[in-house]
Amino acid sequence: MPKQEGQKSKLLTLLRILEQKTDEEHLLNVPQLVELLEQQDILAERKSIYSDIDTLRSLGYDIQLRRGRGGGYWLASRTFELSELKLLVDAVQASKVVSARTSSKLIHKLEALCSDYEGTQLQRQVYVDGRPKSDSHTLLYSIDALHSAINAGRMVRFRYKDDGTRTVSPWQLAWENGCYYLIAYQDEKEPAGIRNYRVDRMSSVTVLGDARRGKAEFRQFDLPAYLRKHFNMFGGPEHRVTLRCTADLESAMRDRFGKTPLFVPEEDGAYFHFDVPVCVSPQFYGWVCGFGGKVEVTAPAEVRKGIHDMVQALAKQHD
Known part of the structure; x- marks a missing residue:
């Protein structure tokens, strides 16, 4: 091997050793580095190691030395902590x-x-209920194709669940409730408008040559606001809803609706109320009921009636 090529190989191998075998708690001294290089059929003199480390430092690698007994070199900074x-x-x-x-x-x-x-x-253990048992590359391919279409400003076609083929204009991808969603403009069916689709339920995603549509609808589109008013990403007629909550739910409401709503405390301090835009759906009603009477819909009347009718139907079903 020519000397210059061999030197490059030694530098790369030394860097790989420092990356894999060292951290702040695990140091390697020069004799140990020489031995590890020899295990990979690279002969090195001790004095050349010092020169190689200086070279790596000059290239921007943060290689530190701890002197004294048990001391040695380690790679102190990495791309990720x-x-x-x-x-x-x-x-x-x-x-x-x-x-x-x-x-x-x-x-x-x-x-x-x-x-x-x-x-x-x-190798941490985070329990996830409902993780798919079989491996499928479809999701990763779909995400890649959708990113390509968004960056290129093109429409896409895909099969969705068992509900046939969809052709839409992709604009954004969002992560919500542990799932990936495509936020897109669709005008295949009436009414046209912004819709969301779960990416893991797509297959055969194809980037089309047609320029995407919906620019006017997405000109001032606010993704965080969209996510806040769609409960579990289900759509429905949008209403400005007034919610009356017990005082201990202030943090929970902030987590759900952010800092924008103005929380108005009532005189006794036991309750507060606020107005928020909501896409009203059974999922929204279920969210309200989940607080066990601590959240009340006080307006508008049609939304209040909707939750009343749902609760009555559930009560009759479980009578």
Whole structure:
């Protein structure tokens, strides 16, 4: 092997050793680095290691030295902190639409971004009810195709659940309740408008040559606001709803609706009320009922009647 090529190989191998075998708790001294290089059939003199480390430092790698007994070198800075990788791993494991097999593959790739020792800490266990049992590449391919269409400003066609083929104009992707959703404009059926589709229920996603439509509808589109008013991403007629809540639910309401609504406390301090836009659906009614009487819809009358009728029907069904 020519000397220059061999030097490049040694530098890359040394960097890989530092990436995989060192962290703040696990250091390697020069003799240990020489030995690890020799295990990969690369001969190195001790003095050349110092020069190689200086070269790697000049290239921007944060290689630190701890002197004294038990000291040595370690790679101090990485693209991701261990805490950030743990957060990513938890997000992958908590996803209901990522199969166990795909989750394991993704986590294995994340492990490569830290040392071998830190990688063992990434095998965290987050229980997910409803994770798909069989592996399918359809979801990843669909996400990739949808991103391509959004970036290119093109329409897409896909099969959706068992409900035939859809042709829509994709604008955004959103993550909500552990699922990926496509936010798109559709004008195949009346009424035309903004719709959402679960990506894991799509198949055969095809990017079309036609320019996407719906620019006017998405010019001032506010995705966080859209997510807040759609309960479990179900659509329905939009109303400005007044909710009356017990005082202990203020944090829960902020988590759901954000900082925008003005919470108005009542005189006794036991309740507060506020107005929010909501796409009224059975899922919204179910959300209200889930608070066990601590949340009341006080307006408008038709929404109040809707929840009353649903509760009456449930009571009759369970009589």
